Amino acid sequence: MLAEIIIIGDEILIGQIVDTNSAFISKELNKIGIQVTQITAVPDERNTILNTFQNATSRAQIVIITGGLGPTKDDVTKKTLCDFFDDKLVLNQEALTNVHELFEKHLKITPNKLNEQQAMVPSQAVVLQNKYGTAPGMWLEKNDVVFVSLPGVPYEMKALLQNEVVPRLQQRFQRPFIVHKTILTMGMGESAIAEIIEDWENNLPETVKLAYMPSLGRVRLRLSSKGTNESAIHAAIDQQVNGLKKLIGNIIVGYEGESSIEEVVANLLKARGKNLSTAESCTGGQIAKQMTIITGASQCFSGGVVTYATASKTKILGIPQSLILKYNVVSAEVAEAMALSVKKLYQTDYAVAATGIAGPDKGEGDKDIGTVYIGIATPERVFSEKFNFGNHRAAVIKRAANTALELLRKEILKN
Amino acid sequence: MLAEIIIIGDEILIGQIVDTNSAFISKELNKIGIQVTQITAVPDERNTILNTFQNATSRAQIVIITGGLGPTKDDVTKKTLCDFFDDKLVLNQEALTNVHELFEKHLKITPNKLNEQQAMVPSQAVVLQNKYGTAPGMWLEKNDVVFVSLPGVPYEMKALLQNEVVPRLQQRFQRPFIVHKTILTMGMGESAIAEIIEDWENNLPETVKLAYMPSLGRVRLRLSSKGTNESAIHAAIDQQVNGLKKLIGNIIVGYEGESSIEEVVANLLKARGKNLSTAESCTGGQIAKQMTIITGASQCFSGGVVTYATASKTKILGIPQSLILKYNVVSAEVAEAMALSVKKLYQTDYAVAATGIAGPDKGEGDKDIGTVYIGIATPERVFSEKFNFGNHRAAVIKRAANTALELLRKEILKN
Numbered sequence: 001m002l003a004e005i006i007i008i009g010d011e012i013l014i015g016q017i018v019d020t021n022s023a024f025i026s027k028e029l030n031k032i033g034i035q036v037t038q039i040t041a042v043p044d045e046r047n048t049i050l051n052t053f054q055n056a057t058s059r060a061q062i063v064i065i066t067g068g069l070g071p072t073k074d075d076v077t078k079k080t081l082c083d084f085f086d087d088k089l090v091l092n093q094e095a096l097t098n099v100h101e102l103f104e105k106h107l108k109i110t111p112n113k114l115n116e117q118q119a120m121v122p123s124q125a126v127v128l129q130n131k132y133g134t135a136p137g138m139w140l141e142k143n144d145v146v147f148v149s150l151p152g153v154p155y156e157m158k159a160l161l162q163n164e165v166v167p168r169l170q171q172r173f174q175r176p177f178i179v180h181k182t183i184l185t186m187g188m189g190e191s192a193i194a195e196i197i198e199d200w201e202n203n204l205p206e207t208v209k210l211a212y213m214p215s216l217g218r219v220r221l222r223l224s225s226k227g228t229n230e231s232a233i234h235a236a237i238d239q240q241v242n243g244l245k246k247l248i249g250n251i252i253v254g255y256e257g258e259s260s261i262e263e264v265v266a267n268l269l270k271a272r273g274k275n276l277s278t279a280e281s282c283t284g285g286q287i288a289k290q291m292t293i294i295t296g297a298s299q300c301f302s303g304g305v306v307t308y309a310t311a312s313k314t315k316i317l318g319i320p321q322s323l324i325l326k327y328n329v330v331s332a333e334v335a336e337a338m339a340l341s342v343k344k345l346y347q348t349d350y351a352v353a354a355t356g357i358a359g360p361d362k363g364e365g366d367k368d369i370g371t372v373y374i375g376i377a378t379p380e381r382v383f384s385e386k387f388n389f390g391n392h393r394a395a396v397i398k399r400a401a402n403t404a405l406e407l408l409r410k411e412i413l414k415n
Numbered sequence: 416m417l418a419e420i421i422i423i424g425d426e427i428l429i430g431q432i433v434d435t436n437s438a439f440i441s442k443e444l445n446k447i448g449i450q451v452t453q454i455t456a457v458p459d460e461r462n463t464i465l466n467t468f469q470n471a472t473s474r475a476q477i478v479i480i481t482g483g484l485g486p487t488k489d490d491v492t493k494k495t496l497c498d499f500f501d502d503k504l505v506l507n508q509e510a511l512t513n514v515h516e517l518f519e520k521h522l523k524i525t526p527n528k529l530n531e532q533q534a535m536v537p538s539q540a541v542v543l544q545n546k547y548g549t550a551p552g553m554w555l556e557k558n559d560v561v562f563v564s565l566p567g568v569p570y571e572m573k574a575l576l577q578n579e580v581v582p583r584l585q586q587r588f589q590r591p592f593i594v595h596k597t598i599l600t601m602g603m604g605e606s607a608i609a610e611i612i613e614d615w616e617n618n619l620p621e622t623v624k625l626a627y628m629p630s631l632g633r634v635r636l637r638l639s640s641k642g643t644n645e646s647a648i649h650a651a652i653d654q655q656v657n658g659l660k661k662l663i664g665n666i667i668v669g670y671e672g673e674s675s676i677e678e679v680v681a682n683l684l685k686a687r688g689k690n691l692s693t694a695e696s697c698t699g700g701q702i703a704k705q706m707t708i709i710t711g712a713s714q715c716f717s718g719g720v721v722t723y724a725t726a727s728k729t730k731i732l733g734i735p736q737s738l739i740l741k742y743n744v745v746s747a748e749v750a751e752a753m754a755l756s757v758k759k760l761y762q763t764d765y766a767v768a769a770t771g772i773a774g775p776d777k778g779e780g781d782k783d784i785g786t787v788y789i790g791i792a793t794p795e796r797v798f799s800e801k802f803n804f805g806n807h808r809a810a811v812i813k814r815a816a817n818t819a820l821e822l823l824r825k826e827i828l829k830n
Contacts, residue, residue, distance in 0.1 A: 013454065014639070022427075022430070022434075026428055028430075036430075040453065055470075070629065072605055072606070073609075106803045106805050132806065132810070159807075209425075211426065212490075222425075283707070285702070289699055289701045289812075308718035309761075311717075312761055361710075
């Protein structure tokens, strides 16, 4: 069962927007045993799109299209679908009702005629209603190839894909199971690993595929397999992982998971009836924001402070000026004091704190750019760890936030 | 002058990695007048790659390839290039020296034979030395089509593209100028804008192209044009922008490339020697995080509080319980009290506050999902506005944060 993804939009071809949709779609299709064999991004141009549709039809049974469904003149996907399917646009009453509801409820205005045109769809299309936006999804078939057209706005696309498209694909096609397991290693380069596991790699069964994914200081090894018997595939992969463990067990640090770190932390906290607060300096609200984005965050996240300026650490968190002067604002002592203080202020079970230098300037610290101390306060103790997250400001902030949540996760699991 | 980009790697097709390389490459090529007409991602499979090369050759004069250049078995790009160019791999001495230097200098180990194979390149290739990694870039030509193969690691690819590829393309091809100007608007939907500017849009010259790009709480309008006379293109675009200003000047908040809303706010504050604090409920740190990501944020952003739980609004910000009971926690009164309180706590000139219901549950409020009150405290006054940002949690949070900063921007400008 092969699928292709077609991303439509000039903004992709001029590099104004990074396409994140295709990675999401690929992952979701893989989960249900559908392999994506090509992703093609093309501009909002009728003839190019028609050619791309035609080429995809010759190779795949499923074609997922995103983008070009807006109400304005530059969007041509719907008209081009009509040309390709020799069809015409008709009004879909349910989609029209949705347009009116979205406008009248949320924007408190009446939709204009362009908005109403969002409810026009090819007559052959099964309409997939979009509750987050005015452009409906569309499901069309031609010579046994399924075309699904989705809006390009990521959260609209995601909801439609998960709620409408995936269940229909599951029903429509017999699919094998595709299983990936990604092993995280740390401390050895890919060539050195390849040398050690050479015999193991040469003896991999035909059905199990290995990929190396290196990045600074870290190599991920992905094992993939597919077949009709899900438990047999899992067993085959697990067997190979066990073989790997014997060879490079010392550098394996974990396995890549499905959930984000904040989801894992939130679930751990909720299951234990515990809650969290945050005290952030260099991360400036990133940790709080990651916790808040989770549905039902209020059950486990009480809030936090962003004490970005040094003075606010004293004023809001009551960190003694003397402690800051003695150890420096970027220090283990200040990170721990911040964690303890915010835990008390918000009366939570756990607290995380981060103080560091995100760059590009050194600020008030005497430490290198990228240095971050993360403090964790738990019902039992307080501790901190020092890290260096490189010299790219946005990356330092993101890495520090993820690492703080990762440290917290490990600590919660101990209790 | 048309170019295509080919991204090689299974990790892209299973959605394990978001491809950010092609957006970067597209942008850089656009800057030198080269238009990218297709981006294709394919797996590490010889035949698929060969077909993709062949198809690209029939449409474009420049083909930029990334990925598949690692030393391990799963990487097949180099061998496939040899097949396509009917060539064989030879040792490049300079690349071998580079491999040794990278290993011996930075990793303090001797490269193994797999690492040394990184210095093998097709004999016809012009080798582009990679100072950040072991895989060199390669420049090959066939029937007047230029092929450039680059490593997939983003910072290696970027350095090679900018330092080696762009200068060679500039020398090799006569190119037109491509100019994009993106206008940022806020406060009106794309359909409403399209209605107002309909006549203007219909009268756009053939050479100027318009695109609408709606995203959370704002619509971006992109004008594009190309030609051989750079200043004439700029003049043509500026003329159209002036036409737009007359029609929708009230909703134009800036131009892209210039700045994000947080940069605009930070620059306004810095220029006036003023500073800001934030009190966030439903936005949970998003506003603080946006301010912090800016280089030099400490000059204008003192920090803030995330009072996510209702109790913390009373405890941390001292919002009277009676006020919350009387007006509800999601109300103009509470938003204004939060702004005033955090302004006092952090002793800042300005403060923004947000309280609302991000969904998917209604929480403690009696208001609709998506309702957000934004409070702004200035040296002169405090006020608030009510909004509805829809029913998607992550989108509500992002829109609320952008709108809060936009309200603040307008207010600072009055002083």
